[in-house]
Amino acid sequence: MIKHFSEINENQNLDKTKMKLLQEAYEMPEMSKEQLEQLRKKMEEAKMVNKKERNKVKMMKVAVCAAAFVGAFVALPNTSPTVAKAMEGIPVIGPIASVVTFRDYQYETDRNRADIEVPEIKVEEEKANQKTQEKLSKTTKEINEEIKKITDQLVKEFEANLKDKQGYQDVIVKSEVLSTTQDYFTLKLICYQGAGSGYQWNHYYTIDLNTGERLQLKDIFKEGVDYITPISENIKAQMKEQMEKDENVSYWLNDEIEEINFKAITPNTSFYLNEKGNVVIGFDEGEVAPMYMGTVEFEIPNEVVKDIRK
Secondary structure, X not given: OOHHHHHHHHHHOOOHHHHHHHHHHHOOOOOOHHHHHHHHXXXXXXXXXXXXXXXXXXHHHHHHHHHOOOOOOOOOOOOOOEXXXXXXXXXXXXXXXXXXXXXXXXXXXXXXXXXXXXXXXXXXXXXXXXXXXXHHHHHHHHHHHHHHXXXXXXXXXXXXXXXXXOOOXXXXXXXXXXXXXXXXXXXXXXXXXXXXXXXXEEEEEEEEOOOOEEOOHHHHEOOOOOOHHHHHHHHHHHHHHHHHHOOOOOXXXXXOOHHHOOOOOOOOOOEEEOOOOOEEEEEOOOOOOOHHHOOEEEEOOHHHHOOOEO
């Protein structure tokens, strides 16, 4: 039930205590169909707002998931978080971009645990032409500010819940470099929040190193083409194939609650380009499958979109 978190363990070297925390969280019962329907509605609302507003909705979505299992958080008094900043030099990404740990927020008692590592993208502007330098600087600044806003909100919620003294809470934020090619750089921000049961969601940040701009899904394809249909149909086919091979795998394709069934991606659906240059579509927990499936990704074979790629 926690297969998706093993990847975090491999790439981010989470210690055994943290992994035990995630295991305990996922041993809780699954959400009811009513709760899943409520979660789906929240996600549909998120698709109707702009990028910054969607981040706020995702934080609300976390609160809804937690509230479905427990009434409130609790904390022990007289403890203080440890904050460390500016740990530079790891890892190096390509010829232009690198990542450092901007902030390391750690807190642990028998009821409350926080492990929040805030990444920051650094660029070596002198390695790009002047036009790209300016765009790279602007793009990385915007992404870093967005990451800071997300993590600051999680820390704020965590510290506010410490004052309530009524339950358990766990917050984990890690990051992973997904693509380090000469053309693209992608950073994945992994967020987990638990209270009785846990919820994980991801943010993907892809930069076109040739233009310095943040890449959107539509930017990968020729202007005016329909990329949504072939990608969506391929994802459905992959879902069906996975379910046929493994009875423990489940996606919402023919659920009796029609509203939660996966129909198609949107221009704002999370994605990145992997080392092979293929499009990978990512979904948060509860977005296209029951919560126990965790976050899921689908690599789109090149032959599916080769005729409409730029």
